[in-house]
Amino acid sequence: MTHLVLAPMEGLVDWRVRQLLSATGGFDLCVTEFIRVSQNLFPAHVFYRYCPELLQGGKTASGTPVLVQLMGHDPELMGENAAFAASLGAPGIDINFGCPSKTVNKREAGASLLKCPDNLFNIISAVRRAVPDHVPVSAKIRLGYADKELYLDNARAVEAAGAQHLTVHARTKVEGYKPPAHWEYLARIRAAISIPMTGNGEIWSVADYAKCRDISGCDSFMLGRGAIAAPDIANRIKAYDVGQTLAKQSWSVVLTMLLTYIDLMVADDATENHQAGRIKQWVAMIRKGHDQAADCFDQIKRIRDIGELRAKLSEDRDNPENQRQNDQIAAE
Structure with a gap:
């Protein structure tokens, strides 16, 4: 069965949206908006603000697990914050290497780190060392910064650093959110690594999902803008997988x-x-x-x-x- 993840969309997908969409059904996992790690080890109330689900076992009210997403460039500081989030009950730590924001990228974070695979390796390694073995560490990347030259090197660096899962947005930072998403690159990355992978980008409908699945070979997908535009899309995708058709929400x-x-x-x-x-x-x-x-x-x-x-x-x-x-x- 297809695994569906609700994407972290900064400034939009907060805990309330996670609660509503996970209750609608179809999602197997959620990820918080990124917590920007730059100078300090955050106190507990910061993590609770971004992820109040930590107070209820790290799950939404309907029982969907919520990963805490961190973003930053300092490996040790990222590790310290990841360890604290795990101690508060985070069911997993996700690391953001995909944010295309100009402000974020000017400050050595997000997709700007894709310029050098060592950045990914060092940060993920530090987080993996800091977090208990039973808490999974994952990462989200794009196909690159200005071009796709390093897309396989970056994916391999994520795996080599000890991450248990990789999510790939099938565009570069420079491409932003402009169509198309290059789903064919997802298949190439899957062939180059052994850890599970989630495909992301430009899935607005059940038909888009089916096409992305066929091209990428993925069995896990992250839905962002498509889930906001059609809150029941995850349910309709799951129905499609078993040969059923659900009418769109009124x-x-x-x-x-x-x-x-x-x-x-x-x-x-x-x-x-x-x-x-x-x-x-x-x-x-x-x-x-x-x-x-x-x-x-x-x-x-x-x-x-x-x-x-x-x-x-x-x-x-x-x-x-x-x-x-x-x-x-x-x-x-």
């Missing part, structure tokens, strides 16, 4: 999820601008998977008050046309 069901997200933010006392911005960001991405989201986004994009935003989404959800769509999907 727009009303998606709106109910967004309203729950608002409730979780309000209960957590997040700032109002932060709340509204996160919701609008999510609706903007859902436009890729639901036609109704385009009209919804146009109506909410200037709303800043979270109460007004919630009222508008509730009104849209309770629209009789959306209720009829629910009934139609249920009948099918």
Whole structure:
């Protein structure tokens, strides 16, 4: 059975999104947003802020394990923070070598480290030494920085350093998120290493998944923007694997999820601008998977008050046309 991982998307996939999407079903694993390690050993409250699941056995409310992701360039400091995260109950440590952010890469972190395979080897080795043997260490890379010249060297460095798993985003840092993702490189990396590997990049639909699987030969996939655009995509992929077809979630069901997200933010006392911005960001991405989201986004994009935003989404959800769509999907 295909193994599906919810990607760590900085500024979007927080613990609330992990809770909602893991509860929707289909995901076998989640990864936190990266914790930027630059100067200090962080206190416990920092890890709990990024990964409150540590307080409940390292799993989401529905039982999906959550890896703590670290990003930085200092091997020993990375090791110290990894060891502390493991002591707090992290079920695994993931290391980010894939972030394409200009700010991150100017500070010797993320994908900038792909310029030299020794960077990966030294950091992963230090983390592996620092973390107890029973806690797995994994890494996420891209195909390279400006080009793909070192893609096999980097993958081999990850394995040689002692990582138990590798995730590969099938583009370079310079390519960012521009289509296409080069899934054919995933097959070449799989042939060059012996540790398990997860493929990532440009999987927006069940059809994309099937094509990526056929080209890459992977049986594990990380879903990021595709999971935000279509929150039920993991369930539909799992159904496809056993020869079934699941109808796409109705727009009303998606709106109910967004309203729950608002409730979780309000209960957590997040700032109002932060709340509204996160919701609008999510609706903007859902436009890729639901036609109704385009009209919804146009109506909410200037709303800043979270109460007004919630009222508008509730009104849209309770629209009789959306209720009829629910009934139609249920009948099918």
